[in-house]
Amino acid sequence: MPNPTRILYCHCAYAQVVPADTKAAVLEQLSASGVSFEAVPDLCEMSARRDPGLADIAAADGATIVACYPRAVRWLFSAAGSVLPEGVRVVNMRVAEVPEILLALELPVETP
Amino acid sequence: MSNARALRIVLYEGLGSRPLDAPVRLAALRQLLESGYGVTRVATGTGMAALPGEGPIAVLGRFEQAQPGVAESHGDGRPVFFCNVEGLEPDGMLRGLEELHARANTAPRAKWKPWFPVIDFSRCTNCMQCLTFCLFDVYGVSKDKKIEVRNPTNCKTDCPACSRVCPEVAILFPKYKGGPINGDEIRDEDLHREKMKVDISALLGGDIYAALRQRSADAQARFSRERDEKRALDERRKCLTKLQQDLGIPPEVLAALPSLDQIQAKTARAMADGGGEEPL
């Protein structure tokens, strides 16, 4: 199965809004997988700084962003001057269960 | 928030580098992210990817061949520093990066809880109520006379007050605990609830600023009349707690309330100088 063209994982490092267990499990599976990915400490902080890296990520075709609410992520990119293309998928770690997130990333889901 | 150049990290396990042991890789990723570094993981069997952003890059790997200390990246000429992490634990990698900052002319990211309003422009009607309400010049007006978040770092951490006055529920705080302010979808009952919050300001007397200042002044007057300081302080605390609960406004924000004249003058100024960019 082909990997998504680009994966961006947000660690939401400066707040506890993403459940710690979810973050830990997703990062662990990404790390154990054979895929290349981008990981950022905190998309909110990048948006406030208008980090030019956000524009590069927005330009990547078929990117999957693992962060929080899609509406928040979309407008964080907009605040930094980058419009997320329609094809970008945002997976919400605040509410989604780990297997659902791994499936969206096309990573193997371990069955207990 | 510091604007000093950041060091971009590549955890390189691609061609010409042995893979890291799984526990070391995971711990390194976690510690790098928690120390404020953005990381690109380049997996086994692949080559170097195009990296987002700009500025110097530190490539950490277990290189099979000697690497130059520093090189230039293809295409954009960014300086690339190669760091052999053979035998290093994540703590050792972080120490190495700290030492690299001076050579790379970069600085570690200062810890700042990124708390600031984000506007959902699919809902915003450019009514400027947020700009009028915010006491800390977080908002400004762009060249094309549109509301913008001009100074995000001026925002008071954990104060979501402006999101409560926006009649369109167009203001998000992504790190807020509840929806729809955190970016969750907006339901009909949210619209109703958010409108209710605006109505609370009307109940306070139509002019929210005058009402807040009056309540604050009442508490202060009581404080000065009161001989028993503890009772006066309790009273003031009760008043502030009530306002905090009604509108979610932190006490230090209440303590700094400007007059209505000052607020109106600020709005007029912002509209007149629309577009005066201030660096973040």
Ligand code: SF4
């Ligand atoms: S984008 Fe979402 S997940 Fe990422 S730092 Fe902001 S609030 Fe946290």
Ligand code: SF4
């Ligand atoms: S109060 Fe809401 S609708 Fe009005 S300008 Fe601000 S964000 Fe836009």
